[in-house]
Amino acid sequence: MTIQTLPPEAGTGLKSANAANGSQKAVTLRETISRDNGLSNLRIAVVSDAISGRNGVGTFYQDLLAHIEPMVDKIALISPSKQPDRTLEKFAIPMPGDKTQRLAWPIGNAIKARLDQLMPNLIIVPSMGPFTLYAVSYARKRQIPLVVVNHTDFDHLLSLYWPKPIGAPLRIALGSHNRWLCRQAVSVGVMHEGAKDAAERIGARQVRVMETPLSQEFLSKPIQPLREHAHRAVFVGRLAKEKGITKLLKTVRELPDSRFTIVGDGPLREEVERAANECNNLTFRGWLPRSGVLDELDAADVLLLPSAYETFGTVALEALARERYVIVSSGCGIADWPSLADGIFIASGQNGLTKVLRDMQSLPAADRTEIARNSWRAVRHFNSQAIDGWLNFLRDAARVPVQY
Numbered sequence: 001m002t003i004q005t006l007p008p009e010a011g012t013g014l015k016s017a018n019a020a021n022g023s024q025k026a027v028t029l030r031e032t033i034s035r036d037n038g039l040s041n042l043r044i045a046v047v048s049d050a051i052s053g054r055n056g057v058g059t060f061y062q063d064l065l066a067h068i069e070p071m072v073d074k075i076a077l078i079s080p081s082k083q084p085d086r087t088l089e090k091f092a093i094p095m096p097g098d099k100t101q102r103l104a105w106p107i108g109n110a111i112k113a114r115l116d117q118l119m120p121n122l123i124i125v126p127s128m129g130p131f132t133l134y135a136v137s138y139a140r141k142r143q144i145p146l147v148v149v150n151h152t153d154f155d156h157l158l159s160l161y162w163p164k165p166i167g168a169p170l171r172i173a174l175g176s177h178n179r180w181l182c183r184q185a186v187s188v189g190v191m192h193e194g195a196k197d198a199a200e201r202i203g204a205r206q207v208r209v210m211e212t213p214l215s216q217e218f219l220s221k222p223i224q225p226l227r228e229h230a231h232r233a234v235f236v237g238r239l240a241k242e243k244g245i246t247k248l249l250k251t252v253r254e255l256p257d258s259r260f261t262i263v264g265d266g267p268l269r270e271e272v273e274r275a276a277n278e279c280n281n282l283t284f285r286g287w288l289p290r291s292g293v294l295d296e297l298d299a300a301d302v303l304l305l306p307s308a309y310e311t312f313g314t315v316a317l318e319a320l321a322r323e324r325y326v327i328v329s330s331g332c333g334i335a336d337w338p339s340l341a342d343g344i345f346i347a348s349g350q351n352g353l354t355k356v357l358r359d360m361q362s363l364p365a366a367d368r369t370e371i372a373r374n375s376w377r378a379v380r381h382f383n384s385q386a387i388d389g390w391l392n393f394l395r396d397a398a399r400v401p402v403q404y
C-alpha cells in the first residue's frame with residue numbers, strides 16, 4: 001500500500017509514549033479490518049484548489065491522508081503547492097483581498113496524467129475552483145464516484161468582505177455553483193450540523209458530519225508541563241477580518257501583564273506588525289510550518305481563536321491535544337462538538353475575549369489543569385472516531401452507484 005502526495009512536498013513523556021503505542025495498535029487493528037471490508041481496494045484521489053500545507057484545508061488533507069494510507073490501496077493529493085509547480089500549474093492569480101493566497105489554473109494534461117497513473121475509484125473535492133472543476137469532469141467522463149466536502153461558508157465570508165449590492169450577486173453565483181457541485185456527488189461531507197441542513201436543502205445526497213483528524217506529531221510529541229500562571233497566549237491563523245484580529249489586538253492592549261504571540265500571515269499583516277511595534281507584550285512570528293506551530297503552542301498557556309466564523313477550528317483541536325487552554329468565539333464550530341466543549345472557554349456577547357481570558361487566568365491552577373488533562377483524553381478519543389468515521393464514509397461512498 002502506498003501514499004502519494006502530488007506534488008511532493010518523565011510523566012508527560014510516558015503519557016505520549018502510551019498514546020503513540022495506542023495509536024499504533026489502533027492502526028494495526030484498522031489495517032486488519034480494512035482487508036475484510038473493501039477499504040484495501042480503494043484508490044482515492046483528493047483534488048483540491050487549496051495550497052497544500054498552507055491553510056486549514058491544505059493541512060486537513062495532509063493529516064487525513066497520513067492516517068488512512070495504511071488502510072487503502074493508494075491515495076494521492078493533487079493540489080497547488082506552496083511554491084508554484086510549473087509542471088502542474090498553468091498560471092495563478094492572487095485571491096481577492098489576500099495576496100498571500102493564490103488561485104491556480106491547472107495544466108489539464110498534467111492532472112490527467114497523475115489521475116491516470118493512480119486509476120482512482122473514488123475522487124474527493126474539498127473546494128471550489130479550477131482544480132475542482134477538472135476533477136469533476138474527469139469523474140463524470142469515467143463514471144467514478146465523487147465526494148464533495150464543504151469546509152467554507154462562503155455566504156458568511158461574503159457578508160464580511162463585500163457590501164450587499166456587490167455581495168448579493170456573488171452569493172447567488174457561488175450558491176448556484178455549490179448546488180451544482182453537491183448534486184454531482186454520491187456523498188457530501190460537512191463540518192457541523194448547520195452545514196448538513198444547508199447541504200440537504202440544496203439537494204445533496206448522503207450528507208454526513210465529519211470529524212477533523214489530527215496530525216500524529218501533535219499526538220505523539222511529549223507534552224510540555226503547564227505553568228502555574230496562564231499568562232502566555234498565542235493566536236495561530238490567517239490574519240484576516242473574519243479571524244477576529246481587531247478583537248485580539250484590543251485584548252493585547254487591555255492586558256499588558258500578559259504575553260501574546262501571533263502566528264500567521266494575511267491581508268492584516270501590516271496592522272499586526274504595527275501593533276507588535278507599539279506593544280511590548282506582543283510578538284509577531286509570521287507564517288510558520290506545522291512544526292513551528294507546535295512549538296509555539298507548547299510555549300504558550302492558552303490559544304485564542306476569536307474568529308467571527310470557523311467551520312471547525314483545527315488549531316483549537318491541536319491546542320487541546322497539547323494540553324493547552326483554549327478560548328474560542330461562539331462562531332467556532334469546534335465548540336458545537338459535545339465531546340470537546342467541556343474543555344473550551346467561550347467568548348461571546350458580554351463575555352468578550354478580554355473578560356474570558358481574565359476569568360480563566362483567575363481560576364485555581366489545579367482546576368485549570370484538570371480541564372486541560374480531560375481535554376487531552378477527549379481529543380484522543382475524538383481523533384480515533386474521526387479516522388473511523390472517514391474510513392466508513394469513503395468505503396460507503398465508493399459503493400454508491402454513480403448517476404451523473
